[in-house]
Amino acid sequence: MDLQQMRYVVAVAETNSFTRAAERCLVVQSALSHQVARLEKELGARLFERTSRRVRLTPAGAAFLPSARQCLDAAERAANEVAAAVGEIRGRLAVGVVPSVAAVDVPGALRDFNQQYPNVRISLSVGAGDKLVEQVREGGVGVAFLGLPTTVRPEGVNSRELARDRLVAVVGPDHPLAQESAVDLRRLSSEVFVDLPARTDGRVQSDLAFSAAGVHRDVAFEVTNADFLARLAGQGLGIAMLPSAYAAQLTGVITIEVTDAPTRVEYMIWSRDNRTPAATAFLAILGIPEDDDTE
Structure with missing residues (x-):
């Protein structure tokens, strides 16, 4: 054999x-x-x-x-x-990312890595936070960037907190709330929403916040991509709840402060046991030393 x-x-x-x-x-x-x-x-x-x-x-x-x-x-x-x-970094670098991560310029970091290590083949996958944590634990993904509710921490992997951000309401320019500077969850609960699929990390943080406020909401559209959420909101099909740093990059929509909005934590995670030379080199570009095993 x-x-x-x-x-x-x-x-x-x-x-x-x-x-x-x-x-x-x-x-x-x-x-x-x-x-x-x-x-x-x-x-x-x-x-x-x-x-x-x-x-x-x-x-x-x-x-x-x-x-x-x-x-x-x-x-x-x-x-x-x-x-x-002997000083040559090669092989594969698999990176995973939640689309709404804004604390790190992932495309820019991959560009810098590619310029420095051209013999490494890079792959990028976009997915939900819980799936990416599992893929990092199993070794299929070397480094991933997540956005999680404050009630959830990545387990079984090394992690570093990158930023905390509050969610904002994203609406189309013609939406009745577009002229408001701030609203609360109770006021929003009477509107129709577009959101991520039920039970995903990005959806859970909003669901928990509305539940804690003692109100329910109607989610009419469920999609897996934050950019598409914003596009639906821009067409007036519903309100999206997105991190303020990510929403600031969007065009064609209006963002509204939510006074009792949930907080989202962004993490970078990597394997505890299977860090490849390529992953180690990529982490170094992001300022993570080789001996950093933060959990």
């Missing part, structure tokens, strides 16, 4: 095709199929069910796949650690 055979198995599993897997691995299909067959013979079990119409993992293949990925990740990490020891 060797790493190349594992790469072929992972490629077939991810593409559901020997042809596409061979194209991804830059080999002829016959060579890839031969190596997979050799591995199956060595293991004493078929990893794939092959028909004229599709390829799919057998139960044995499904059991083999996670370990194969771990072996490939470990091999890549070992190579990257050796490269870092």
Whole structure:
């Protein structure tokens, strides 16, 4: 069994095709199929069910796949650690971000990192805070930027608090509240809202605030993107609750202070146990030293 055979198995599993897997691995299909067959013979079990119409993992293949990925990740990490020891940073940097984070210029930081470490492949994913924490814990994401309610802290990862910010109401220019300088949650509760999906961190902080004020509200639209929330609000379809620092960057909308608005905390998080050389270098650009293990 060797790493190349594992790469072929992972490629077939991810593409559901020997042809596409061979194209991804830059080999002829016959060579890839031969190596997979050799591995199956060595293991004493078929990893794939092959028909004229599709390829799919057998139960044995499904059991083999996670370990194969771990072996490939470990091999890549070992190579990257050796490269870092002789002064070369390479490999991959996976960054996650909640769209409304404003305490750090993430695109600017990635630009600076790319200029300094051109041999590192960068990937950026946008998602909900709880999902990003899980991905950092599992090692799929190296560094992430979150916005969380004050009642929630990222667990199982190293973290640094970046900023605290209060939410503001965001409305369209023609909304009846557009001329108001400040309102409270009770006044807002009679309006229609656009917000993030229920039970997400960004939604929970607003829901808890309205509940604490003893009022309920009508959320007519649920979307996963803060920018789209603002666009819906700008069209007069409802009120959005967004962090004031993020809302200040928006155009075509009016922001209104909410006197009893909830507070949002922005964090940067990274893995406790699996910090790669690329992640360490990116954290250094952001002012986090290598020995910083803040929780």
